[in-house]
Amino acid sequence: MSDPTIPIHQQDPNNRNTPLNVELLREMAAAQKEEIKCRQQELAIRIKEISLAHELSMRNIDIHAEHVRDTPKHRFRNQLLFFSLVVTVLLILILFFIYCLYSGNKEIVMRVIEIVVTALLSGGSGYVMGKTKKEKTAAAAEHT
Numbered sequence: 001m002s003d004p005t006i007p008i009h010q011q012d013p014n015n016r017n018t019p020l021n022v023e024l025l026r027e028m029a030a031a032q033k034e035e036i037k038c039r040q041q042e043l044a045i046r047i048k049e050i051s052l053a054h055e056l057s058m059r060n061i062d063i064h065a066e067h068v069r070d071t072p073k074h075r076f077r078n079q080l081l082f083f084s085l086v087v088t089v090l091l092i093l094i095l096f097f098i099y100c101l102y103s104g105n106k107e108i109v110m111r112v113i114e115i116v117v118t119a120l121l122s123g124g125s126g127y128v129m130g131k132t133k134k135e136k137t138a139a140a141a142e143h144t
Helices: 024-104 107-141
Strands: none
Touching: 024 107
């Protein structure tokens, strides 16, 4: 490996006393210029991606804000429709009961009350059972 004719302090492999090839240096400079151009293009593309993602997120925030503003209107309208339906059904039942009582048909009133109470009890118990089952499955999903 080491040449006995060259003194030891001149045998450093990084210290070569060969003249630099000018063509090789030009090729290296051209390659570095191309690499810099590619990096600049990559940076420009990345900046464009970031700006498009920013625009998309801003549009998403605007749409969400609009939805949040409109939610109380829809909720109020739905609640109003539900309560008006309940009031209408109750008024119809009350008028039916009054008519049946004045006409002397107490048996019909008792039958209707029996049907309504049975429907309310079965519907309420089904609702409670479904709600507890949903809560149990949600709690089980949290623990796993």
